[in-house]
Amino acid sequence: MKKIPVTVLSGYLGAGKTTVLNNLLQNQKNFKVAVIVNDMSEINIDAELVEKGSGISRTEEKFVELSNGCICCTLREDLLIEVQKLAEKGNVDYIVIESTGISEPIPVAQTFSYIDEELGIDLTATCKLDTMVTVVDANRFWHDFQSGESLLDRKEAVGELDERDVADLLIDQIEFCDVLLLNKCDLVDAEALDKLENVIRSLQPEAKIIRTVNGKIDPSEVLNTNRFDFEKVSNSAGWLKELQLGHENHTPETEEYGISSFTYVRRLPFHPERFKQWAESMPQSIVRAKGIVWSATHNDIAILISQAGPSVSIDPVSYWVAALPSHQREQILQQNPAIQAEWDIEYGDRMTKIVIIGIDLPKDTITSSLDKCLLTTEEMMDPWDEIADPFDWKISGR
Numbered sequence: 458m459k460k461i462p463v464t465v466l467s468g469y470l471g472a473g474k475t476t477v478l479n480n481l482l483q484n485q486k487n488f489k490v491a492v493i494v495n496d497m498s499e500i501n502i503d504a505e506l507v508e509k510g511s512g513i514s515r516t517e518e519k520f521v522e523l524s525n526g527c528i529c530c531t532l533r534e535d536l537l538i539e540v541q542k543l544a545e546k547g548n549v550d551y552i553v554i555e556s557t558g559i560s561e562p563i564p565v566a567q568t569f570s571y572i573d574e575e576l577g578i579d580l581t582a583t584c585k586l587d588t589m590v591t592v593v594d595a596n597r598f599w600h601d602f603q604s605g606e607s608l609l610d611r612k613e614a615v616g617e618l619d620e621r622d623v624a625d626l627l628i629d630q631i632e633f634c635d636v637l638l639l640n641k642c643d644l645v646d647a648e649a650l651d652k653l654e655n656v657i658r659s660l661q662p663e664a665k666i667i668r669t670v671n672g673k674i675d676p677s678e679v680l681n682t683n684r685f686d687f688e689k690v691s692n693s694a695g696w697l698k699e700l701q702l703g704h705e706n707h708t709p710e711t712e713e714y715g716i717s718s719f720t721y722v723r724r725l726p727f728h729p730e731r732f733k734q735w736a737e738s739m740p741q742s743i744v745r746a747k748g749i750v751w752s753a754t755h756n757d758i759a760i761l762i763s764q765a766g767p768s769v770s771i772d773p774v775s776y777w778v779a780a781l782p783s784h785q786r787e788q789i790l791q792q793n794p795a796i797q798a799e800w801d802i803e804y805g806d807r808m809t810k811i812v813i814i815g816i817d818l819p820k821d822t823i824t825s826s827l828d829k830c831l832l833t834t835e836e837m838m839d840p841w842d843e844i845a846d847p848f849d850w851k852i853s854g855r
C-alpha cells in the first residue's frame with residue numbers, strides 16, 4: 458500500500474502558517490489534500506481562515522479541526538486517531554498538519570515514527586512523514602527572539618507549568634525542519650533580510666530556506682518532497698554540527714554579515730557561581746550557545762547549557778562516564794571509541810565544550826570571560842565540596 462506523505466507546518470504565532478496553508482490548498486487542485494488544523498483556543502480561528510481562504514469546507518471529510526490544546530502534548534492522541542482515520546478512508550493523496558504557534562515539532566514528528574500500543578495505532582504502516590516545514594516571520598524574528606519573555610508572560614503558555622521562553626521555541630522550530638520558509642519578506646529591507654537568512658543558516662545549515670511573501674510557494678517545495686529523515690533532521694542544528702564535525706569542517710558563514718561560531722573547550726571545571734553569572738549576562742552578540750559543562754559542585758554530572766537570545770537554561774543531563782562504576786565505565790568505553798579518544802588520565806571524560814554562534818562575536822573577550830569562570834589553581838587545591846552550589850537540582854541516585 459502506498460503510504461500517504463505528511464507535511465507538518467510549524468512556526469511561531471502569527472508567522473504565516475495559515476496563509477501558507479491557504480496558498481497551498483488553492484494551488485493544489487490536482488490532488489486530494491487533507492488538512493488538520495490545530496488551535497490552542499476553543500474557537501479554531503485558523504480552521505475558519507482556512508475554510509474561508511481555500512475553498513475547502515469544514516464539513517468535508519478531509520478537514521479536521523483539533524482545538525483547545527496542542528498536538529505536541531495534550532492532543533497528541535487525538536492527532537494519532539485523526540490521521541489514522543484519514544488514512545483508513547483512503548481517498549487522500551497528502552496530509553498537511555498546521556500546528557499551533559507554540560507547538561514543538563519533535564514530538565509531532567515522533568507521532569509518525571512509532572506504534573502506539575495503547576491505542577493500537579501504527580501510523581508507520583499507512584503514512585510517512587514527508588516534510589517538516591517551519592515558517593519564520595522575517596519581520597518579527599529579532600523582536601521575538603530578543604524579547605526575553607516567556608510564553609507565560611505573553612499569556613501564550615499551555616498551562617501554568619509551561620515555562621518555555623519564546624526564544625527557545627523559535628530555536629526548536631528552526632532547528633528541527635527540512636524546509637524553512639522565511640515569510641513576510643515584503644516587510645524587511647534586502648540587507649536585513651540577507652543578514653537574517655545568514656543567521657538562520659548558521660542555526661540550521663541543512664534545511665532548504667525559501668523566502669516568501671504572503672506564504673506563496675510552489676506546492677512541490679513542501680508536498681511529497683521526500684525530504685524528511687528523522688536522523689538527519691535531528692542532527693541538523695548548527696550547534697550540533699559544529700560540535701560533531703569540529704570547526705575545521707565548518708562551512709564559513711558570509712563574513713560580510715559577521716556571523717561566526719566557535720567552540721570553547723576546556724578540561725578544567727567551572728566555578729558554578731561565576732559560570733552562572735556569566736551565563737546570565739551573556740553578550741548580546743551571542744545568538745545561540747549550547748554545550749556540555751563541567752561544574753566543580755557536581756563533579757559526577759555533565760551539565761547542559763542551552764541559550765537562545767535572552768533565555769538560558771542550565772540543567773543536569775547525564776553522569777560523566779568517569780563517575781560510573783568501573784564495569785559500566787569499561788563497557789561504555791569499549792562501545793564508544795570517540796569517548797575513549799578524548800579520555801583524560803586524571804579527569805576521564807569530564808570537560809566543557811560549548812558551541813557559540815553569534816554576530817560580530819568578540820571571540821577573545823568571550824573566551825577570556827569564560828576562562829575567568831574556571832577554578833583557579835588555588836581553588837583546584839581547596840576542597841570542592843565547600844564551594845557554594847547555586848543550582849537547586851534534585852538528582853536521584855544511580
Ligand SMILES: Nc1nc2c(ncn2[C@@H]2O[C@H](COP(=O)(O)OP(=O)(O)OP(=O)(O)O)[C@@H](O)[C@H]2O)c(=O)[nH]1
Pocket residue numbers: 468469470471472473474475476477503557558640641642643644669670671672
Ligand atoms: N505583510 C505580510 N503579512 C503577512 C504575510 N504572511 C502572512 N501575513 C499576515 O500575518 C498575519 C498572520 O498570518 P497567519 O497566516 O494567520 O499566521 P499563523 O502562523 O497561522 O498564526 P497563528 O495561527 O496565530 O500561529 C495575517 O494577518 C496575515 O495576513 C506576508 O508575507 N507579509
